[in-house]
Amino acid sequence: MRHLSLPDESSGVTLQSKLNPEASTHQDSLLRKNPSEDVYHRFGQFVAKVESFLQDAHEESVRHKKAKNDVIDAIGRAKASATMSADLLRRKIEIEESLERSKEEVEEMNAS
Numbered sequence: 001m002r003h004l005s006l007p008d009e010s011s012g013v014t015l016q017s018k019l020n021p022e023a024s025t026h027q028d029s030l031l032r033k034n035p036s037e038d039v040y041h042r043f044g045q046f047v048a049k050v051e052s053f054l055q056d057a058h059e060e061s062v063r064h065k066k067a068k069n070d071v072i073d074a075i076g077r078a079k080a081s082a083t084m085s086a087d088l089l090r091r092k093i094e095i096e097e098s099l100e101r102s103k104e105e106v107e108e109m110n111a112s
Helices: 015-019 026-031 035-111
Strands: none
Touching: none
16 A cells, blocks of 8 residues: 655655646745756756747847848839939930920921
8 A cells, every 4th residue: 555645845845836836936946855956947947048039039130131121122112213213304304305496496487
């Protein structure tokens, strides 16, 4: 027959930590039998935080690259628009000059 006993303080496990294993307190870590367990636990938390920071940094890097590409695209569109506008202005001037010459020719023909 197997006997059940309540956990005692020397085992490093408290009754509260048995009932709620996620509620790890500083006192629980001090009561653990093997001090390296606390180190491994803290190291695991540290690694999780580092991974979280790395993920955040990666996401920020992706956002930065997208924003940079958006700026490059906008600059390209602005340059294309400026070139097109300059071409339209040049064509407008040519047409106005041609129209003016045509008017002058018509006036000369009417004057003679």
